[in-house]
Amino acid sequence: MLPSSTSHSRVLSLGEAELTARSDRKVDWSILMERAQAGDAEAYRRVLAEIAPYIRSLAAKWCREPDEVEEIVQDTLLTIHAVRQTYDPARPFGPWLAAITKRRIADRLRRSGLRRQRETPLTREHETFPGTQANNPVGAPARRALGLAINRLPIGQRQAIELLKLREMSLKEAAATTGMSIAALKVATHRGLKALRKLLAGDEVR
């Protein structure tokens, strides 16, 4: 019983000590801020330097990006500078500081939320170059293999594949261009595709 109650009281006293230290610090900040209102630059420098880590810890709960957290810290410091006459030393400093910090965090979250809605981050896939070949480096070997395979086809099949599949002509247009009948074109395309499949599969096996 005794050890547990001792450790419990230790935790309590630690908590109390921390609380007292924290409220003492806020009393200090309150005094420093009062001096800053009177124009004491050193007191002001001290209070701003001491509250910056506190603002940073509040901001870090909401934002992960270190840059964004730092921007919130700076926005909050600038706001404090602009509204320093609204602090009443008769009232606690903590809620005043926390309220201003929360405003700036909310602003930043709203702004970054809007930005996320409007913008998409640029990834490697979005990078593009004027040359058509350069845009698709992954597909290039496959295209070359296909070109070679088409070249190995008999002339009728090669023509049919090129006109109907690669240039995407209609059967009628292809028939007019080659002078072959539509039925012959269909047969040639069918055989050509079959042969290509065989050739490319053979390439893969090899």
Added chain:
Amino acid sequence: MIPTPDLINLLADELTPVRRLRGPMTRAARWLLLASIVTVMLVVAHGVRSDFWRCLLDRSFVACTAASAATGICAAVAAFLLSLPDRSRAWALLPLPALAVWFSMIGYQCLTNWVVLDPDGIRLGEAVRCFSTLVMTSVPLTITILIMLRHSAPLRPVLATLTAGLSVSAITATAMSAIHNPDASIMVLAWNFGTVTAIIGVSGTIGRRFMGLAFARG
């Protein structure tokens, strides 16, 4: 982005002494004093309505005027409290009960009387006089309260300007109920219903920009 310690040094170097704001109640009371001076000047300039003393016996007139005055006072107090960062935003609810009573009693006669046709010809109706009085009262009050609340720009600009606009409208309505002649329109407040919306809308939209400007200039 400059490093935070540099920013702190910069702010400390350009620190100037500031005069601490007085309590929100004191500031609200000062503005309300100004508002009552404007009201009294208006009443002196126009004279009270011919049946003013008889109106005081009319329970609904007294209740309506009291409700609009209470709305004005509560909204002004709320605006000054909301302009401070560490006061609860629930203060925005303060003027709502009085506002509900006031709105429940508003009439519409003034709006119907823009032009009068009589044997002497056409002349401007009560509504035009009503409008000019309205502008003369509400413009100076709006400008002063927005200047007094300018430090709330980076904190709660919309709530502060909304309650300030409501306060100006309610006080203007109160002032006009004392001077407006019931022959033209018994209840002027209908007009003010429009003003409430207009002032709230205008201060809501330009308020942020105006306060942002004031904030930028320090």
